[in-house]
Amino acid sequence: MSNTNKKLFSDFEPVSKEKWMERVTADLKGADFDKKLVWKNLNKINIQPFYNTEDHKEYLKNTGENSPSLVNYRSIYVSSEKRGNALALAAIKEGHNGILFIVKGNMSPSRLLRDIDLNTITISFTIKKNAATFVQHFKSFIKSSKVDKKNLTGFVDTQLISKYVTKGEFGKKAFTEAAEVFSLVAKYPNYKALTISASEYLDSGANQVQEIAYSLNSLVFVIDKLSEKGITPQEVFENLNFRFAIGLEYFIEIGKFRAFNNLLQEIAKKYQVTDFKHTVLAKTSIWSKSITDAHTNLLRATTESMSAILGNVDGVLVDPYDKEFNEVSDFSSRIAGNITTILQEESYFGKVANPVDGSYYIEEATLAIAEKALQLFQSIESEGGFFSNFEKEKIQEQIAEIRVHKLKLISQRRLPMVGINKYPNLMEKVSSELLSSGNTEGNSKTLKPRRASLEIEAMRKKTEELVEQTKVRPVVELASFGNLTMRKARAAFAYDFVGVSGYNVQQEKSYESAEEAAEISAKSNSHVVVLCSSDQDYEEKAVSFVQAFRILNKDKVLLIAGNPTGELLSELTKAGLDGCVNLRSDVLITIASVQNKIQKTLNPLAV
Structure with a gap:
């Protein structure tokens, strides 16, 4: 054998x-x-x-280590110590080994942490105000609990950078308070006093290169400010925790985390710091989540978590799939935690040493991301650094440029998002109250984390509002004739394209001739008719179809699946064609035009 x-x-x-x-x-x-x-x-x-193997070169070093003790975080918004403690204990029982409490600062750590073993469970805090006071009480509790100093793990996030990039200003005592936190946790080597957040960049539409570069720029700025408070660069690097959002580009996200670890080491060397251990928390992104076909968020969260773990992060925080539109339930929280547990225990993520090392594709992507991020980092530093460029709105403008490009690709369906702009769930009914009215840009001086789907949600909201007002869900008929292969293909494309609107898109109806198709579809109970056939059939029959259709019905929306050009398109438009759906069509523009005409037909008083 x-x-x-x-x-x-x-x-x-x-x-x-x-x-x-x-x-x-x-x-x-x-x-x-x-x-x-x-x-x-x-x-x-x-x-x-x-x-x-011919592509092999000297790849980056110091890209991080795959963590065998990966922290599976549950985030808990603390409304009361009793409730927060109960939720934490339940999460630990369900398999979480890390808790991120989000508190306002006027809570009692002793009551909040009752019965939680700080020797085995990672405890972190996002503190919205009075951070130093809260950490002082936390320190007192640790002493009374006799926790081994080396076993205490986690971080404190005073939202130093988060508040600035989203609100546009630092608190009067922000850096003084940050310095106090340093002194309070100084004796706990594995507890991090400073969190630098980069998640706001990606969640506002930035790309991975920007996310890395701006986080490093903000680190340099914070080091300078803390040095004025007597905190040395060595102390800063020893107390660093970073928070990143995780995007949808699987392999690029793996490369992002690896490139970041490498560049952080290079920045540290500039401060003569060579021995330190930072942590990275990766959180599933807001940008990638949807309200329509919301269970798809579970798939997104899974691939996002996979790429983060393979990118050598220390902790993963998976948001519940319905967080963007619902009160988080016990079920959705449990499912979110199970994602990381399954990856760890059943898929052996975190139990294999750096599994992507040596993968030519990922190594090349890591190297390219690192090179681009370093260039952007140096450009920002050469023009005054993080604070100066944010105040001048240069960083915001650079992010906006990428965001606009992304949204254009989503609108054109060249950047597919399941359940949003492609493969909509046509069986789903969504309340208009849940859907966004669209993006409001707000203050150009700040970043605004958002979902990528807001504009498409606003289009869907218009449909649902019409349905709620008229009690009628517009019906779309796919009328086809002629060449079997092409009419099937174009009907399938139109079904997917128009389905994003939330209309009732019926299965394709095949007719023996263009004449029959025009007569029956014009008299049917549909509100939209999409003609589906081949280019040759369009050349021979499309104009006569539209003319015959319009004699019988002037109110219906009439579209054609394909891309007729030049003289033919002009003739079709003149005969009464409303538009085309094809690979070059913008789904927002096309559906908005359809909605406007249907609105006038079904609810003329609202126009």
């Missing part, structure tokens, strides 16, 4: 990159290789379709 296997595998010689390129070039038949096969990432990084 072994000899047979050896002979079999010896028949397959390694394929060189040159041979692979020769074959691909032939298969492309003159098409542009870069346009067809090279992925141009939003970080302006070109990802090649093929990597092998």
Whole structure:
């Protein structure tokens, strides 16, 4: 058996990159290789379709270590010590080994932490006010509990950077308070006094390069400010915790965390700091979540958690899938915690030492992200640093540029998001009250974390409001004739495209002829008709179809699935065609036009 296997595998010689390129070039038949096969990432990084040993180079070092003691966090908003303690104990019982309490500062740590073993459970705090006072009480509780100093793990987040980037100003005593926290936890080597948040950048639409660069810029700024309070760079690096959001680009997110760890080490060297241990908390992003088809958020949270763990983070915080539109339930909280538990215990994430090391694709992505992030970091520093550039709104403008580009790709469906702009759940009914009215930009001086789906939600909200007012959900008919292959393909595309609106999209109706299709669809109970056929059929029959249709019905919305151009499109429009749906169509513009016409038909008094 072994000899047979050896002979079999010896028949397959390694394929060189040159041979692979020769074959691909032939298969492309003159098409542009870069346009067809090279992925141009939003970080302006070109990802090649093929990597092998010929691509090996000296890759980055100090990219972090896969944590065998990964912290599975549960976040708890503390309204009272008793309630917060009960929720924490329940979370620990369910398998969480880390609790992140979000408190206002006027709580009693002794009551909040009752019966929690601080030797085995990681306890962290996001403190919205009076942080130093709260930490002082926390320290007293630790002493009375006789917790081993080395066993106490976690961090304090006074929202030093978070408050600034989202509200535009630092509190009068922000850095004084931060320095006090340093002194209070100084004797606990594994407890972090300073949290630098980068999640607001990605959740406001930034790319991964920006997220890394701005977090490092803000670190340099904080080091300078804390030095005025007597805190040395060594002390800062020894007390660092970073919080990142996790995006949807799986391999790029892995590279992001690895690149960040490398660059942080390089920044530390500039301060003559070589020996320190920071922590990284990765939180599932707000940006990627949806209200429509909300259970898809579970899939997003899973892949986000996977990429963070493979990127060598120390802790993961998975938000409940319905957090964006609902009071978090025990069920959704439990499911969120189970995601990380399953990855750890059943999929063995965190139990294999750096599993992505040596992967040419990920190593290349890590290197490219690090190079781009370092360039951006240096550019910000050369122009005055983090605070100066944020005050001048340069950072906000750079993020806005990427955000607008992302939203354009989502609207054009070139950046697919399941349940939002592609593959909508047509069986789902969503209350208009849950849906967003659209993005309000607000103050240009601050960042505003948001969902990427807000504009599409606003479009869906308009549909649901109309349904609630008229008690009628608009019906979409897919009328097809002619070439079987093309009409099926275009009907499937139109079903998916128009379904984003929340309308009742019916299955394709096939007709023997264009004349029959025009007559029956014009008289049916549908509010929208989408004509589906081949380009050749359109050339021969589309104009007569539209003309016949409009003689019988002038009110219905009439669309065509495809991309007729030039003289044909002009004739169709003149005959009464309302628009087209195709790969180049913008879903927001197209559906808004449809909605406006239907609104006039179903609810003329509201127009």
